[in-house]
Amino acid sequence: MKRLVCVRHGESEWNKENRFTGWSDVDLSAKGHEEAKQAGRTLKSQGYTFDIAYTSVLKRAIHTLDHVLDGLNQVYLPVVKSWKLNERHYGALQGLNKADTAAKYGEKQVLIWRRSFDVLPPLMKEDDPHAPRNEAMYKTVPADELPLGESLKTTIERVVPFYEQTIKPHIEGGENVLVVAHGNSLRALLKFLAHIDDDAIMGVNIPTGIPLVFEFDDDMRLVRYFYLASQEELNEKMAAVANQGKVK
């Protein structure tokens, strides 16, 4: 059985404040640090070990991975960081409060922005100092590859090739791979791996800090996938993510 384990970072400061985050490089909240440590303890207690880890270049994911590796006593592991695993870029919505945005534009519009398959958010301006092309951390990436806003569809267009070309060969080779990423970059990967259609993916919300295990047969066909949490905890955490887009 070949295996991939994914973890969404723990709660971030902007998750806590209910703000669209995307590529804004905010850190974990105190609760997020705890969730990340708990993910490490869960994996350790269930006997998981890894050979290589992948994460984004955003600190909420990197710090989550640090906690998970610490919990596993595998801090020595090779870690690859790539912007291709970043959260979906939320364009000009980044920084806005989700409930206030729902009050202004309606919950339906916010749901479309958050969960539709191919609707782009309003784009960030090219000369915005926070546009990735103007930020030092992306200086080695050609500007035309860097987004000003992404839909789930365009997020899939960068996450899936990275998975296929860089991550999958390790799984095929029998290594245990850990990916720590984000709500929407993991939705992109889950949609691809589990063949979830464009409508059904709208209802999928990834909880923070819960390991998601994918098992494949020898031909890399997905056999099953499951979270390492009780159904009750999952329901509660998934509903909390879904409800972020409601008027408060």
Ligand SMILES: O=C(O)[C@@H](CO)OP(=O)(O)O
């Ligand atoms: O704001 C974001 O970047 C994401 C993840 O936190 O939010 P959403 O669940 O609204 O896609």
